[in-house]
Amino acid sequence: MEIEKRFKNWILQEDHPCIMAQTVFSQKAFRINNYGELGDVNNVRKLLKDINHYVENYDFTSNDFQTLIAVFPDSEITCEDEFELLLWKQLSDLARADNKTWDAEVSNDPENENFSFSLGGRAFYIVGMHPESSRIARKSPYPSIAFNLHHQFEKLREMGVYHNVRDKIRERDKNLQGSINPVLQDFGERSEARQYSGKATEEEWTCPFHR
Template identity: 65%
Template sequence: MSVLLEKVERGRANLKGFNPARLKSDFKNFILNKDHPCIMAKTVISMDQLEIMAYHDLGSAETAEILLKDLETYVKNYDFESNDFRTFLAVFPESIKYSEIEFEKLLWKQLEKLHKKDSKEWDHAVSSDPENDNFSFSIAGKAFYIVGMHPGSSRKARQSPYPAIAFNLHWQFEKLREMGSFEMVRDRIRERDKALQGSINPMLEDFGSNSEAKQYSGRKVGNDWKCPFLSGN
């Protein structure tokens, strides 16, 4: 283990409030008891399939190193033969309340640093170009759909108790399609989102219809929005 990694591991142990059971309980309350629209998130939480870890400093190189290690372990241990879905949740319990623009900048800064430290090739099933309709973020050789959440989000479904990044394997959505459940799950989530907030998230689109990069932070962006992540770096 590198000196930097040892330092980060020691620091994580001293995180204020870093108690996995407490953090999981807070997110369980957020998902299960506040009419959260995502039925997949509810299933993951209910079946105790949420892997949750806490980190210092959203957007830092130190966080990128330990988070990458954790995600590599997550991918290595994932059972791709099972129909059970799991979500990896990176939580930043010490972070301040960000504006939507502040959070978006830090989210992409963290993803950029993750990418720079990742030695694996981009998942060939998706594009590495955030302008491409088939873009999806790749870590440890696997495509992930990223969901940024924070208390300052304008979308109620993203107003998590602490700033957090959910990493959902893209494979899970393809598995839903294979099972013939994708459209039903998608439509049910959108119906629940509209019931919760009066409208569905305007950024939501099916994979392949537009770059999913626009969806990651949860902020409403226009057609002129440019992804801060530069593919090929």
């Protein structure tokens, strides 16, 4: 599969700064699915079904992590602003179609510092990626969304390695690009919604999320 091959090369052969991504790909603990065009309402049902399957089959007792990557190879992204709007349209459509209750451990208000996206009853940290990203670490072969369960970050805290992993990733990102992404902050300090698209957001930025 060409899409999977290009992603594996980007993460492993090009030494991606996210060591968690490298671990997941090295252990083949990922799923990559093609959903056509980003923001297309016709892909919502299939994507939501795959997310629910991912949640239902995830082993929450294990220390092994998995990730689901939705790829949209039919989308021609021209700039970061376009990607951001399409990303949030896709997420908004998914939220409207989801019949599960928002994860009670996080806020559903994107302006709240405890906000995290929720699908299938579980909180997710969303990583938007695309070829036109100004951040090298987000400059993926295709427009894509990585769905990472928030549980995984809590598991890292439980294991006592969260801060070491976080600092290592940020150090590698800085070595790659000369700086870390200025929007990066720990959960609870500021809404993580600002981080999802990967672009730097202005202070007056308003999240284009619609439930």
